[in-house]
Amino acid sequence: MTFTKTPGWLDWYTDPSRPRFQLPPGSVDAHCHVFGPGDAFPFAPERKYTPCAASKEQLFALRDHLGFARNVIVQATCHGADNRAMADACHAAGRRARGVGTVGRDVSDTDLEALHASGVRGVRFNFVKRLVDTAPRDALAEVARRIAPLGWHVVVYFEAPDLAELRDFFASLPTTLVVDHMGRPDVAKPVDGPEFGFFVEFMRDSPNVWSKVSCPERLSLSGPPALNGEQAAYRDVVPFARRIVEEFPDRVLWGTDWPHPNLKDHMPDDGLLVDFIPHIAVSPELQRKLLVHNPMRLYWPEETS
Ligand code: 0GY
Numbered sequence: 001m002t003f004t005k006t007p008g009w010l011d012w013y014t015d016p017s018r019p020r021f022q023l024p025p026g027s028v029d030a031h032c033h034v035f036g037p038g039d040a041f042p043f044a045p046e047r048k049y050t051p052c053a054a055s056k057e058q059l060f061a062l063r064d065h066l067g068f069a070r071n072v073i074v075q076a077t078c079h080g081a082d083n084r085a086m087a088d089a090c091h092a093a094g095r096r097a098r099g100v101g102t103v104g105r106d107v108s109d110t111d112l113e114a115l116h117a118s119g120v121r122g123v124r125f126n127f128v129k130r131l132v133d134t135a136p137r138d139a140l141a142e143v144a145r146r147i148a149p150l151g152w153h154v155v156v157y158f159e160a161p162d163l164a165e166l167r168d169f170f171a172s173l174p175t176t177l178v179v180d181h182m183g184r185p186d187v188a189k190p191v192d193g194p195e196f197g198f199f200v201e202f203m204r205d206s207p208n209v210w211s212k213v214s215c216p217e218r219l220s221l222s223g224p225p226a227l228n229g230e231q232a233a234y235r236d237v238v239p240f241a242r243r244i245v246e247e248f249p250d251r252v253l254w255g256t257d258w259p260h261p262n263l264k265d266h267m268p269d270d271g272l273l274v275d276f277i278p279h280i281a282v283s284p285e286l287q288r289k290l291l292v293h294n295p296m297r298l299y300w301p302e303e304t305s
Contacts, residue, residue, distance in 0.1 A: 001039060002038065003038040008264045009049070009263075010263050012270075013267060013268075016066070016270040019275050021274055021275050021277055021278050024288050025069070026069045026070075026292045026296070027068050028071070028291060028292065028295035029255050030253040030299070031253070031256070032071055032256050032257060032259075033054065033073065033257075033259060034054055034059055034086060034089045035051040035055075035078060036051075036055070041079070041082070041088070042082075043079060044079055044082055046133070047080065048077060048130060048131055048132075051076075051078050052259070054258070056093070059089065059258065062256070062270060066256070066274050067274075069096065070096045070299075071096065071097045072097070072255065073089050073098075073099045074099070074100045075099070075101045075102040077126055080102065083102065083103070086099050090120065093119075098119045098121050098300065099115070100120065100155050101122070103143055104143070105142045107146070116152075121153070121298070122153045123152065125143075125154060125157070127156065127157060127166060128157055128184075137169050140169075151301070154173055154175050154177050154178070156170065156178070157179075157181070158184070159183070161195075170202075170206070170209070171206065175208070176210060176298070178209075179210065179212065181214050181218065182212070183211070187219050188221055196240060203247075203248055203251070210298070211248065211251065213245055213253070214253070216233070216241065216273070216276055217266065217273065218257070219237050219240075220233075220235075220236055221236055222234065223266060232276060233272045233273075233275065235279075242279070242281075245281045245286055246286070249285075249286055250289060252294060253294055253295050256273055256274075277290070277291070
């Protein structure tokens, strides 16, 4: 089937720079996607956008170019609950990728076992209103109960103003909970202000909650550095991500978010995104936790002593 991408959609960089920051050996890109290609893996009828194709081969080439050892491939809403593209990519990568899927309450045990065999270790619940029509709590709670015995976790994507309303639901879930992109703070607000303070307090009160300190390019108002700049890219996001990394060093993950769905103003250079990491994880120890130890404990526990 042929698909035409959403007007205004920016294509991912085909020639990203080589990062100056050298990733620790065994680093994991813990948030990235594959899209289609649509003729092999059609996009979901209920999708809110049609992306450009971004195949597993292109993802693996980026992994190698940036210096990552492994990927965690996260199901994006454009594929709905059809996990074939993501599962196929995980399967093809062997032990070098794990996945996070999307399933409904009607998923069979056989389907869950097949997803597990392909490398899936979590499910994603999306509460971002521009991406999904509904997120029925009873169905999601049932899914969480079904996947908990497999040792899987739940990944949640929401925007900062919605946390107050979601917090009790999150607390009722029986698994580890991983929050995408720090719960999307408004970085024009102070890092010590009530909005981000609420998120920090949520993590403080909930030892099972982790956060991805990812997507500065989505959150930033200051944007990438000037071409001749030594300044950190996306510098307005640094204090937010650094706060989370330093207070919760054992519960943070990082990912590129390649191929960067839904960006219409600015497409990041993935090499520059990697160069953002030492600004938020400032010591080798914090970098190893963020990029190696934490994702390995969550996604490859059988390889972690
Ligand atoms: C992200 C961000 C976005 C999209 C999705 O599943 C998705 O469609 O996650 C977004 O538009 O903010 O994490 O990829």
